[in-house]
Amino acid sequence: MADTESERKETHMKSIDELNFPDELAYSRDHLWARINGDRVRIGITDYAQDQLGDIVYVELPEPEDHFDADEEFGSIESVKTVSQLHSPLAGTVSAINPLLEDEPATIASSPYDAGWLIEITPDDGVEAVESMISKASYLQMLSD
Amino acid sequence: MSTEPTPLNIVVIGGGPGGYTAAIRAAQKGAEVTLIEMDRLGGTCLNRGCIPSKCMKSSAQILEDLKKAGTFGVTVEGTVSLDMAALMERKQKVVDNLGLGIQTLLAHNRVQVIRGRALIDAQGRLWAAMGDGTRSEVPWDRLIIAAGTGPMNIPAFPFDGRDILSSDDILNLDTLPESILILGGGVIGCEFACILSALGAKVTLVEAQDRILPVPFIEKETVKLLAREMKKRKIKVITGQAAVSATPEEGGVRVLLKGCDRPDTTEILAEKMAVCVGRTSNAPALGLENLGLTLDRSGWIPVDNFMASAVPGIYAIGDITGPERIMLAHVAASEAEVAVDHIFGMDRPMDYGAIPGAIFTLPEMANVGLTMDQALEKGIDARTDAVMFRTLGKSQVIGEIAGESRIVSDRQSGRILGVHIIGPHASDLIAEGVLAVKEGISVAALSQTIHAHPTLSEIMLETAFKACDNPLHG
Numbered sequence: 001m002a003d004t005e006s007e008r009k010e011t012h013m014k015s016i017d018e019l020n021f022p023d024e025l026a027y028s029r030d031h032l033w034a035r036i037n038g039d040r041v042r043i044g045i046t047d048y049a050q051d052q053l054g055d056i057v058y059v060e061l062p063e064p065e066d067h068f069d070a071d072e073e074f075g076s077i078e079s080v081k082t083v084s085q086l087h088s089p090l091a092g093t094v095s096a097i098n099p100l101l102e103d104e105p106a107t108i109a110s111s112p113y114d115a116g117w118l119i120e121i122t123p124d125d126g127v128e129a130v131e132s133m134i135s136k137a138s139y140l141q142m143l144s145d
Numbered sequence: 146m147s148t149e150p151t152p153l154n155i156v157v158i159g160g161g162p163g164g165y166t167a168a169i170r171a172a173q174k175g176a177e178v179t180l181i182e183m184d185r186l187g188g189t190c191l192n193r194g195c196i197p198s199k200c201m202k203s204s205a206q207i208l209e210d211l212k213k214a215g216t217f218g219v220t221v222e223g224t225v226s227l228d229m230a231a232l233m234e235r236k237q238k239v240v241d242n243l244g245l246g247i248q249t250l251l252a253h254n255r256v257q258v259i260r261g262r263a264l265i266d267a268q269g270r271l272w273a274a275m276g277d278g279t280r281s282e283v284p285w286d287r288l289i290i291a292a293g294t295g296p297m298n299i300p301a302f303p304f305d306g307r308d309i310l311s312s313d314d315i316l317n318l319d320t321l322p323e324s325i326l327i328l329g330g331g332v333i334g335c336e337f338a339c340i341l342s343a344l345g346a347k348v349t350l351v352e353a354q355d356r357i358l359p360v361p362f363i364e365k366e367t368v369k370l371l372a373r374e375m376k377k378r379k380i381k382v383i384t385g386q387a388a389v390s391a392t393p394e395e396g397g398v399r400v401l402l403k404g405c406d407r408p409d410t411t412e413i414l415a416e417k418m419a420v421c422v423g424r425t426s427n428a429p430a431l432g433l434e435n436l437g438l439t440l441d442r443s444g445w446i447p448v449d450n451f452m453a454s455a456v457p458g459i460y461a462i463g464d465i466t467g468p469e470r471i472m473l474a475h476v477a478a479s480e481a482e483v484a485v486d487h488i489f490g491m492d493r494p495m496d497y498g499a500i501p502g503a504i505f506t507l508p509e510m511a512n513v514g515l516t517m518d519q520a521l522e523k524g525i526d527a528r529t530d531a532v533m534f535r536t537l538g539k540s541q542v543i544g545e546i547a548g549e550s551r552i553v554s555d556r557q558s559g560r561i562l563g564v565h566i567i568g569p570h571a572s573d574l575i576a577e578g579v580l581a582v583k584e585g586i587s588v589a590a591l592s593q594t595i596h597a598h599p600t601l602s603e604i605m606l607e608t609a610f611k612a613c614d615n616p617l618h619g
Contacts, residue, residue, distance in 0.1 A: 060373050080546065
């Protein structure tokens with residue numbers, strides 16, 4: 001469970017301007033991001049979400065071929081502090097899950113937008129469905145409210 | 146009811162937790178008591194259930210603890226490995242010692258113990274058939290049947306003690322199989338799945354219904370957490386499928402599973418298969434028909450809430466009364482008291498309202514009272530509140546943070562209707578919940594009760610705070 005070689009996390013959580021939010025991604029009110037990858041959409045949690053969670057100890061992911069409606073729970077992220085449910089931003093079928101996370105869940109913290117991606121789905125309504133998600137600006141606005 | 150002249154001649158069939166409790170209580174009340182046991186005192190609980198399985202779990206726990214010892218600053222030199230023979234030797238020693246304890250208790254209470262198989266002949270008489278072929282006649286004024294159950298066999302692939310194992314066989318394994326398929330995701334199946342996985346076996350757990358622990362008094366939210374913990378331990382869980390065939394072959398057992406509501410099939414090859422799909426009554430072999438006592442369709446003995454059967458003077462307690470009356474050792478013991486009280490003219494009905502259940506999975510689960518679904522079905526305006534163990538200091542200290550405690554309460558009165566815990570020492574923590582449910586304690590009263598810090602018992606306090614809309618750490 002606890003990775004003995006992981007760095008001691010800072011005890012305070014970061015402020016929004018210390019966190020990263022890539023411009024080109026779509027976001028959701030549940031703190032997920034989405035990136036179009038061909039005819040699929042790759043999904044993960046934002047830097048804000050991973051910072052709030054603290055030391056991540058386990059990621060519960062679905063299986064490929066599982067289908068989820070928009071807002072349906074598809075998994076959970078467990079940290080030393082809490083357990084957070086993950087809700088799918090789009091309706092679709094899981095095409096891939098990140099194999100790294102089974103043994104290295106802390107990858108989400110060090111690389112939430114790249115190596116720490118969670119799942120990839122084939123959206124029911126095609127990749128255009130990503131347009132139903134919110135922009136970086138709207139997401140940042142939500143965080144500062 | 147008129148007082149019977151003493152000493153009454155009371156015969157108890159079965160020396161398990163129900164039987165030996167009944168025998169002792171009856172002797173304490175002045176009866177002449179004979180207990181007939183065909184195998185070992187302590188019954189299923191001591192010899193083939195509660196005790197041996199928890200011995201296995203204790204060893205598994207130590208293995209787990211040693212594996213993470215480094216995190217706690219304790220260096221373990223060399224390899225930490227399982228010695229199954231030594232595990233079983235310890236298990237047997239514990240079982241034997243406890244069995245001797247029961248024997249001593251019975252002797253101390255002047256209960257006559259006959260080692261033999263009881264065969265009921267007629268009203269007031271039965272035979273005890275001994276191992277050497279002889280029979281002795283045993284007269285009785287009152288009969289308490291506590292003969293229990295055995296593991297349920299599936300005729301398509303019966304137990305063979307080698308490839309297709311019963312729970313009895315698992316408790317006597319001489320080596321740990323590399324892989325095992327456990328058929329049956331009930332309490333026993335789930336416990337073994339966790340224990341064997343922690344000991345190092347690759348476990349597949351198969352349940353025909355759509356969730357593991359598909360039992361109405363087990364809270365579904367708690368089961369979701371167990372499912373996640375099993376996933377973490379890489380226990381493969383298959384729901385909605387049942388086994389249609391299990392064929393021993395070179396290297397193991399080939400099992401074919403078929404969807405119950407769906408047409409899908411799965412084929413699994415495992416070194417062994419364990420079948421943990423339920424228990425069967427030992428009543429049919431007793432000769433009860435000679436008394437005109439009819440068993441129900443499944444072979445259970447129907448009784449009223451005084452544990453009295455349809456035939457006057459004959460009582461049945463424990464597992465043999467069937468699953469409707471909750472097949473647990475502590476229920477059998479409580480029913481024993483009720484039956485004996487009734488024999489002696491005290492009409493005190495058995496109360497099934499606050500019965501704790503403890504499931505020795507990893508982490509442990511425990512429950513008492515109603516689930517949220519059950520409360521809503523009864524038309525109660527109920528609410529449910531849960532607090533995670535990881536919010537407690539003690540939990541973080543011992544490094545066991547998975548789990549939660551959940552209270553189902555009446556929205557109006559705050560009365561605690563049910564408590565459902567999954568997490569460290571849940572089986573011990575539930576006692577407070579049992580008292581709360583039994584005595585109708587409210588979440589307000591619980592929230593005003595001081596709990597020692599830092600202990601796991603604080604989870605009850607924190608859940609009570611939340612249920613009063615006054616959360617603190619939770």
